[in-house]
Amino acid sequence: MSRKRIRDIRNEELIEATIIAVHKRGYGVVTMAEIAREAGASAASINYYFGSKEGLMEATMRHLLGKLRQAMVEGYATANTPRERLYAVMDANFSDGLYTVPQCSIWMQFWANAPYSPRLSRLHRINRARVRSHFLAELRALLPETQIETARQALQSYMDGVWLQAAQSETPLDPAAARAAAHRVVDLVTTA
Amino acid sequence: MSRKRIRDIRNEELIEATIIAVHKRGYGVVTMAEIAREAGASAASINYYFGSKEGLMEATMRHLLGKLRQAMVEGYATANTPRERLYAVMDANFSDGLYTVPQCSIWMQFWANAPYSPRLSRLHRINRARVRSHFLAELRALLPETQIETARQALQSYMDGVWLQAAQSETPLDPAAARAAAHRVVDLVTTA
DNA sequence: AATGATTTTTTAAATGACCATTCAAGTTTC
């Protein structure tokens, strides 16, 4: 019990520190020592817990993917129509807990580096497929077959693009405004 | 004359090699030696021509930005209406010469790394502002004031998002299809 | 509660690679 807990606490601390440090310095440049300093620990202890730098990065991405999935599940619980569920997907992506500069920044770093790491690229692929199938399921109820793929690509690209820009932002983000804008895009795409 | 020419030839060769090598290995990981090998030259000669690794990266990005700008100018020449000019911006982004996996891949690497390099981030900012003002100018002729900003963000995010996905693609891209899809998105956004 | 054995956690220092950049000495071009 207590054995488990200490490890979990450290994992969480180190992952938080990773998010901050990668945001500050960039994925390709950040060092174990910097992450360790951010967490108030030593570089060696990171290896003790995560095995390697890549292991830490994978764990960090898993953590973020988990948060995203959870936000989505919560939104789905109260959505009753296809359109509300589309809103829910957007709301999850732009939720207060996720749509922050450091996290968008991290996400972009992962996107950029996924192709060069089998472990990251696997996570990335899985997540993307999940979002895609959610979109398709709802769009099928709203649009004729011929328009579905265009709409899906428009929505998914929009989401990605907004995150991409958010990652570059020098000022804090406004998640509520992002959600409102996303709703308008959903409306646009589904009322064509 | 020939003095100029040799330098230009080398620059072009080395930039091409950089695009290939960065695509293959990733911006943060690629080494001067790898780029040199790709170009059939030595690492030292890259420093002779570009001063440093960062100089090479900046030159490579300038090269790509130039291509993009040129494609856009060409498109504008034959566009006569605001909507056609919006098409032209999209067509430039998804032109045959630019919308390829290695180039989208490079672009994403630059996006991800721009925040950590003043030289790159400057280029990035300038380009983004240019695209933004093009969009705004045309949208003002097509939409009421209140909808312009939403539309602009939708279009620009869409473009970014499509490139992002293209960078991950394992198969060659279909620029013509991308242009057609982009036109549909323009139509969608401007007929709301 | 106290004691000592056992396991878990921590880190300073060592290790072993790797790499951008420089330099000096060549080669080619004009």
Add this chain to the structure above:
DNA sequence: GAAACTTGAATGGTCATTTAAAAAATCATT
């Protein structure tokens, strides 16, 4: 012969990871 170009070999530095040893926590036994 001078200027432009090229590169192999040094240089100096950085960094992930390992190691070994210490410190802390946990547990078993009395």
